Amino acid sequence: MIALDTVHKTFNEGTINERKALIDINLKLEEGDFVSVIGGNGAGKSTLLNLIAGVYEVDSGHIYFDGIDVTEEKEHKRARFLGRVFQDPMLGTAANMQIDENLALAYRRGKRRSLAWGIRPAEKERYKKELAMLDLGLESRMTTKVGLLSGGQRQALTLLMATIQKPRLLLLDEHTAALDPKTAQKVLELTDEIVKREGLTTFMVTHNMKDAIRHGNRLIMMSAGKIIYDVRGEEKRKLEVADLMQKFQSSAQDAIINDRMLLS
Amino acid sequence: MGIFLAIQGAASQGVLWGLMTLGLFITYKILNFADLTVDGSFALGGSVSAILITSGFSPYLSLVIAFFAGSLAGLVTGLLHTKLKIPGILAGILTMIALYSVNIRVMGQANIPLLGQETMLTLTSSFGLSKTLGSLLIGSIFSAIVIAILYWFFGTELGSAIRATGSNEKMVQALGINTESMKNIGLMLSNALVAFSGALVAQSQGYADVGMGTGTIVIGLASIIIGEVIFGKRFSFWYRLMSVVFGSILYRIIIAIVLQLGMKSTDLKLLTAVIVALALALPVINEKMTRHQKRKINRLQKKTEANKKASIQ
Numbered sequence: 001m002i003a004l005d006t007v008h009k010t011f012n013e014g015t016i017n018e019r020k021a022l023i024d025i026n027l028k029l030e031e032g033d034f035v036s037v038i039g040g041n042g043a044g045k046s047t048l049l050n051l052i053a054g055v056y057e058v059d060s061g062h063i064y065f066d067g068i069d070v071t072e073e074k075e076h077k078r079a080r081f082l083g084r085v086f087q088d089p090m091l092g093t094a095a096n097m098q099i100d101e102n103l104a105l106a107y108r109r110g111k112r113r114s115l116a117w118g119i120r121p122a123e124k125e126r127y128k129k130e131l132a133m134l135d136l137g138l139e140s141r142m143t144t145k146v147g148l149l150s151g152g153q154r155q156a157l158t159l160l161m162a163t164i165q166k167p168r169l170l171l172l173d174e175h176t177a178a179l180d181p182k183t184a185q186k187v188l189e190l191t192d193e194i195v196k197r198e199g200l201t202t203f204m205v206t207h208n209m210k211d212a213i214r215h216g217n218r219l220i221m222m223s224a225g226k227i228i229y230d231v232r233g234e235e236k237r238k239l240e241v242a243d244l245m246q247k248f249q250s251s252a253q254d255a256i257i258n259d260r261m262l263l264s
Numbered sequence: 265m266g267i268f269l270a271i272q273g274a275a276s277q278g279v280l281w282g283l284m285t286l287g288l289f290i291t292y293k294i295l296n297f298a299d300l301t302v303d304g305s306f307a308l309g310g311s312v313s314a315i316l317i318t319s320g321f322s323p324y325l326s327l328v329i330a331f332f333a334g335s336l337a338g339l340v341t342g343l344l345h346t347k348l349k350i351p352g353i354l355a356g357i358l359t360m361i362a363l364y365s366v367n368i369r370v371m372g373q374a375n376i377p378l379l380g381q382e383t384m385l386t387l388t389s390s391f392g393l394s395k396t397l398g399s400l401l402i403g404s405i406f407s408a409i410v411i412a413i414l415y416w417f418f419g420t421e422l423g424s425a426i427r428a429t430g431s432n433e434k435m436v437q438a439l440g441i442n443t444e445s446m447k448n449i450g451l452m453l454s455n456a457l458v459a460f461s462g463a464l465v466a467q468s469q470g471y472a473d474v475g476m477g478t479g480t481i482v483i484g485l486a487s488i489i490i491g492e493v494i495f496g497k498r499f500s501f502w503y504r505l506m507s508v509v510f511g512s513i514l515y516r517i518i519i520a521i522v523l524q525l526g527m528k529s530t531d532l533k534l535l536t537a538v539i540v541a542l543a544l545a546l547p548v549i550n551e552k553m554t555r556h557q558k559r560k561i562n563r564l565q566k567k568t569e570a571n572k573k574a575s576i577q
Contacts, residue, residue: 053438074442075437075438076436076437076440076441076442076443077440079437079438079439079440079441080440082438084438086434086438090432091432091434091435092435092438093432093435094427094428094431094432094435094436095431095432096431097424097427097428097431101424101428102428104421104424105424105425105428105436105439105441106439108421108439108440109439109440110440111440113420113421113422113424113425113441114420114421114422115417115420115421115422116420116421117419117420117421118419118420118421118423118424161439
């Protein structure tokens with residue numbers, strides 16, 4: 001359903017800072033895949049996610065959603081297919097708008113914004129139910145400004161916003177990296193729960209090897225702009241951190257395993 | 265008595281300029297965009313209205329056309345910013361400077377007197393209202409209508425999307441909204457209201473002048489800030505819109521009082537700039553004060569503790 005065909009991306013081409021971020025990427029996501037993507041700093045995993053989202057344009061190659069070539073489509077147009085959660089909890093929500101207003105904006109993702117009233121009463125009931133499922137007590141604070149919520153609450157809300165209008169693909173960009181360990185755990189559990197319930201195809205970039213192993217049915221490892229390892233199903237389930245470490249060390253000359261990955 | 269009349273005049277000026285302030289509120293507070301186009305688009309509204317009236321058009325129709333002329337000015341700034349990626353402040357300055365020439369082109373000269381012409385005040389004076397009270401009445405009616413429309417508009421799907429654009433562009437894009445269009449719509453609506461206000465002011469004062477918009481941005485900012493400081497900003501949206509217009513009236517009253525106290529009218533722009541600078545600096549000053557006080561308290565506590573220890577020993 002999502003396919004990348006010989007995608008290349010180079011930053012600052014022709015300058016002294018030239019960096020080949022992605023080299024000849026071919027990738028196919030199947031319906032219902034939950035892919036966790038892992039790799040060191042500068043491996044190209046976030047670039048890959050941003051190319052799918054349309055934040056950057058590809059240098060060459062094509063991107064297809066459901067067989068439609070979206071390579072030339074801008075970020076806001078592609079949004080009709082995509083639900084997104086960012087690393088920074090502040091980026092996913094509008095701080096000076098209410099919780100229900102944020103949800104109403106997200107509920108209309110990919111639709112034309114008309115002069116109809118921004119939130120209909122029936123929607124509010126639905127939002128209340130969905131918020132209750134987050135189990136954070138937000139359902140009784142629907143008219144609170146989002147800026148007053150904690151980082152974890154905001155990230156959980158972003159997750160709900162990304163999925164309230166069912167996306168064809170859910171993009172998670174290290175969405176727990178900025179949270180404290182306990183909150184991160186909670187948000188990851190929520191992610192699993194929502195993905196399972198809605199049967200979402202998911203692309204999760206992470207720094208954390210354990211999380212990558214524990215979540216999803218497929219694991220992709222990236223290094224120096226290439227996909228160096230791609231496992232799924234039974235083989236993935238048997239993976240352990242030590243295996244991944246070995247892969248890292250054997251594959252890439254310049255891949256440095258940083259402390260965060262080792263310790264977490 | 266003199267001061268009472270002066271305040272009455274100030275109030276009528278305040279509501280007419282209040283419509284401009286509402287326009288500026290859209291860009292400055294909702295879109296988070298410091299739009300300097302307004303200096304030009306305010307005079308554009310006055311110019312368009314004046315030339316149409318002297319050419320025999322209805323003064324009311326001239327208001328409508330001024331509104332649309334202003335929205336075009338806003339669109340120019342918007343396109344400079346969104347399509348050509350010129351920084352917002354610079355885009356506004358460019359349009360503002362260009363409008364100086366445009367306004368003289370529109371009028372054919374630097375100013376147009378409206379003496380003896382039919383203006384919106386012709387109607388109110390036929391009810392026996394003075395120029396001041398007539399302006400006050402008309403300004404209040406238009407302000408009420410515009411506040412109602414803005415309240416509705418920013419509650420719609422489109423209006424919510426514009427509000428969100430001012431709050432978090434990245435999110436808005438991820439939710440499938442074209443932020444460039446949202447900015448353009450906001451700038452158009454804002455400058456349309458500014459030009460509309462300029463047209464009302466020109467008709468009320470009986471002339472349009474190419475320099476009538478000078479300092480509009482600072483006056484607008486002063487009004488918004490005064491409104492926020494006096495009426496607070498924690499309340500609902502329509503209350504904030506009202507406070508913008510009241511801020512504009514209060515600004516005019518402050519000016520009237522200062523003038524009555526013997527200040528030179530040419531010093532007003534300096535005074536306004538100082539008010540705005542102080543108001544913008546207020547949060548920073550507040551923070552510094554509280555930090556200073558905390559340190560002072562900490563020092564005192566340490567001292568008393570040290571004294572206690574000393575006395576025990």
